[in-house]
Amino acid sequence: MKFVQRRAGRYEFRYPLPDDLAGKPVPHFCPEALAPLVNARAGRFKTELVRSLQTNDGPIADRRVLPHIAEVHGLVDLARRFLRDGPAAGISxxxxxxxxxxxxxxxxxxxxxxxxxxxxxxxxxEDGQGPHDxxxxxxxxxxxxxxxxxxxxxxxxxxxxxxxxxxxxxxxxxxxxxxxxxxxxxxxxxxxxxxxxxxxxxxxxxxxxxxxxDGDEELAPERVSERTGMVLTAALRLWAEAGGAGARKPQPSSIAEAERAARRFVELHGDLPITAITKAHARAFRDALVQLPKALPARLGRLPLPKLLKEDLTKYARRNAQTVNKTLALLSGVLARAERDGHFEALPAWANPFHVGFDVAPAEREPYEPFSAAELQRLFASPVFARGERPLGGQGEAAYWFPLIALFSGARRTEIAQLKIGDVRQGEGGIWYLDITNEGADQNLKTVSSGRSVPVHHELIRLGLVDMVAARAKAQPPTAPLWPAFAPPIDPKAKAWTKWFGRYLGLHVVDHSAKTFHSFRHTFKRACREAGLSEEVHNALTGHAGGGVGRRYGRERRADGTLDCGISLARLHTEIDKVVYRGVTLPTSHRVAMRATEEPQ
Structure with a gap:
C-alpha cells in the first residue's frame, strides 16, 4: 500500500508533501485546520507527514492508512486554496x-x-515637591x-x-x-x-x-479559542477510528463515503468547528447535493463544489433523495459520535444539524423486488449461462457463479466477491458450506449478524461449485481469493461488476430499477417462505438480525473457536435444500477447471 512504511517493526504512514507546499513559508493568519501540515517553529510547511499506524500487521496497516490518506489529501487541497485565495471570507x-x-x-x-x-x-x-513616584x-x-x-x-x-x-x-x-x-x-x-x-x-x-x-478584586476573563472544540475533519477521524481493539468500527466503504461527504461540505462551508455547524449550513449543503448528478466525468468530479455548481449539469441524471439522505446520515453519525464524547456539553440545547433529510415517497423506500420465474428463465437462457460466454466486464467465472450463489444462498454481492478459497469448506457430516466472515484481508460485514455459515445448496453442488473450488485450491493457498479478479481492494471491483451486471440484466432479462443484483436476495427470501422455512431459519441463512436478544441464546462454539448462529449446520443444510424455483430451468452441470491464464500475474 502506498504511503505505508515499516520501521522498527511497526508500520507508519509517511506522506511527502507536494513540491508546491513542501518547505514553503506559511503566510500569516493560516487556518488552524492546517496545523498538521505546519512546522510552527520554522514557520514553514513540513516536507513530510509521519504518523504511527499502531500495528505490526501489514493488512491491518493497509486498512488503517486509508482515512489518513483521505485526510491529508483534503488538507493539501485546503492549503492550496488558502495560498491561492487568501484567508477565508466570513467569521463564525x-x-x-x-x-x-x-x-x-x-x-x-x-x-x-x-x-x-x-x-x-x-x-x-506645592512647588518644589518631587515628581510622582x-x-x-x-x-x-x-x-x-x-x-x-x-x-x-x-x-x-x-x-x-x-x-x-x-x-x-x-x-x-x-x-x-x-x-x-x-x-x-x-x-x-x-x-x-x-x-x-x-x-x-x-x-x-x-x-x-x-x-x-470600589476596592473589589475583579479578574480578567480567560481567553477562548476561536475554534472551540474540534473541526469537522477531526470529528470524522474520531468516528472512523472508533476506539481500540474490539470496538465496533464503521465499514471501510462507509468511511470512504463519509470522507467524500465531509470533503464536499468543507468545499462549501470550510472546515468549521462542529459546534459552529448549524441547520442553515446543513440545509445549504443538502440543497447543493440535490443539484449534483449521480455520476460525473472525471474533469468535473475534481472541481470544488462551489465551482461545480456553476457548471451546466442539466444533461446528467440527478441523484435521488435517498442518496442525499444517506450522505446526510453519515455526517449526522459523525457528529453523534462527537456528542457522545461530550464535545457539545457547552451547548445544552444542541440538536444534530444534519437531521434535515427529505421525506422519501413510500414507493421509493423499498425499491428492490424479487425476480419472477419468467425473468429467471430468461436469465438462464442468456449467453453467459446457455452458451458459456464470459464478457470482459463479468470478470470470468464470476459472471456465471455470482447470480447462482446469490439465488441459492441469499448472499450479498460483496459477501460473494470477498470469498477466499478456504471460505468454502466442509464441516461435520461432510456438509459443504460458505463461511461468511470479516476475518480475511479486505473482508467486511454489513452488520454483526451478517457473519454466518450457509450450507451449499445441492443445486450449486450439482452445477460444479465445489469442483471449481477444489480446482482453485490445488493451485492457490486457502487465503487466496476464490475469484481471481477480486483481489483486494474488493469494494470498487464489486461495484464495477455490479454495473456490468445491471447492463447485462437490462439487455437480456428485464430493464427495471426495482430489478438489480440485490433482487436475488429478495428472491431467495421469498423462496424460503414458499418452502415453509421458519423466519428464524431463513434469517440465519441470510444474516438478518431478527428475533431480538433471544436469538443469540443457545449458540455453540465450533471446532475453529467461533460461535454458530444457534441452529446446527445439519438443520440449516436440510432446510436450505428445500428451496426450489418451480417453472425455472436451471443450467446444466457446469464443471470448470480454473486455467492458468486466469491466475493473477
Whole structure:
C-alpha cells in the first residue's frame, strides 16, 4: 500500500508533501485546520507527514492508512486554496465571541496598567515637591479616572440601549478584523454582530473596572479559542477510528463515503468547528447535493463544489433523495459520535444539524423486488449461462457463479466477491458450506449478524461449485481469493461488476430499477417462505438480525473457536435444500477447471 512504511517493526504512514507546499513559508493568519501540515517553529510547511499506524500487521496497516490518506489529501487541497485565495471570507459565531472576549480582556488590562502606574495628577502639590513616584494613583488621579469611567459607562449603555454602536466601537472592531486577516464584504451581517458583541464586551469590562475602583478584586476573563472544540475533519477521524481493539468500527466503504461527504461540505462551508455547524449550513449543503448528478466525468468530479455548481449539469441524471439522505446520515453519525464524547456539553440545547433529510415517497423506500420465474428463465437462457460466454466486464467465472450463489444462498454481492478459497469448506457430516466472515484481508460485514455459515445448496453442488473450488485450491493457498479478479481492494471491483451486471440484466432479462443484483436476495427470501422455512431459519441463512436478544441464546462454539448462529449446520443444510424455483430451468452441470491464464500475474 502506498504511503505505508515499516520501521522498527511497526508500520507508519509517511506522506511527502507536494513540491508546491513542501518547505514553503506559511503566510500569516493560516487556518488552524492546517496545523498538521505546519512546522510552527520554522514557520514553514513540513516536507513530510509521519504518523504511527499502531500495528505490526501489514493488512491491518493497509486498512488503517486509508482515512489518513483521505485526510491529508483534503488538507493539501485546503492549503492550496488558502495560498491561492487568501484567508477565508466570513467569521463564525465562535470567532466573533473570541474577538469580543479579547476586547474585554484588552480593556481590563489597560485599566490595570493605568491604576498600577498612575498619572501623577495632584492639584494640592506645592512647588518644589518631587515628581510622582509611579506607584499607584494619587487621590486626584482616582477622582478624574472615576469621572472618565462613569462617562464611558454612560456612553456605552446608551449604545447598548439604542443597539447603535458608536465610532469608537467601530474602530475597535475594524482593528480586530484587520489584525486577524479576515475578509468581509461591507454588507456582511458579521459586521453588525461584531459591533453588538463589542458593545456588550465594553459594558462587561466597565462594570469590572467600577468594581475595582470600589476596592473589589475583579479578574480578567480567560481567553477562548476561536475554534472551540474540534473541526469537522477531526470529528470524522474520531468516528472512523472508533476506539481500540474490539470496538465496533464503521465499514471501510462507509468511511470512504463519509470522507467524500465531509470533503464536499468543507468545499462549501470550510472546515468549521462542529459546534459552529448549524441547520442553515446543513440545509445549504443538502440543497447543493440535490443539484449534483449521480455520476460525473472525471474533469468535473475534481472541481470544488462551489465551482461545480456553476457548471451546466442539466444533461446528467440527478441523484435521488435517498442518496442525499444517506450522505446526510453519515455526517449526522459523525457528529453523534462527537456528542457522545461530550464535545457539545457547552451547548445544552444542541440538536444534530444534519437531521434535515427529505421525506422519501413510500414507493421509493423499498425499491428492490424479487425476480419472477419468467425473468429467471430468461436469465438462464442468456449467453453467459446457455452458451458459456464470459464478457470482459463479468470478470470470468464470476459472471456465471455470482447470480447462482446469490439465488441459492441469499448472499450479498460483496459477501460473494470477498470469498477466499478456504471460505468454502466442509464441516461435520461432510456438509459443504460458505463461511461468511470479516476475518480475511479486505473482508467486511454489513452488520454483526451478517457473519454466518450457509450450507451449499445441492443445486450449486450439482452445477460444479465445489469442483471449481477444489480446482482453485490445488493451485492457490486457502487465503487466496476464490475469484481471481477480486483481489483486494474488493469494494470498487464489486461495484464495477455490479454495473456490468445491471447492463447485462437490462439487455437480456428485464430493464427495471426495482430489478438489480440485490433482487436475488429478495428472491431467495421469498423462496424460503414458499418452502415453509421458519423466519428464524431463513434469517440465519441470510444474516438478518431478527428475533431480538433471544436469538443469540443457545449458540455453540465450533471446532475453529467461533460461535454458530444457534441452529446446527445439519438443520440449516436440510432446510436450505428445500428451496426450489418451480417453472425455472436451471443450467446444466457446469464443471470448470480454473486455467492458468486466469491466475493473477
Amino acid at each position: 459565531p465562535d470567532q466573533i465571541a473570541a474577538m469580543a472576549r479579547d476586547h474585554e480582556i484588552h480593556l481590563l488590562g489597560a485599566d490595570e496598567a493605568i491604576r498600577a502606574k498612575g498619572i501623577g495628577l495632584d492639584m494640592t502639590r 509611579g506607584f499607584g494613583m494619587t487621590g486626584d488621579d482616582l477622582g478624574a479616572y472615576r469621572m472618565l469611567v462613569a462617562e464611558l459607562d454612560r456612553y456605552t449603555r446608551q449604545q447598548a440601549a439604542q443597539m447603535r454602536p458608536g465610532e469608537s466601537t467601530n474602530s475597535f472592531v475594524n482593528r480586530a478584523v484587520e489584525a486577524r486577516g479576515f475578509v468581509l464584504h461591507p454588507n456582511d451581517p458579521a459586521w453588525r454582530q461584531l459591533d453588538l458583541a463589542f458593545v456588550k464586551a465594553q459594558r462587561s469590562a466597565l462594570a469590572g473596572i467600577r468594581k475595582r475602583l
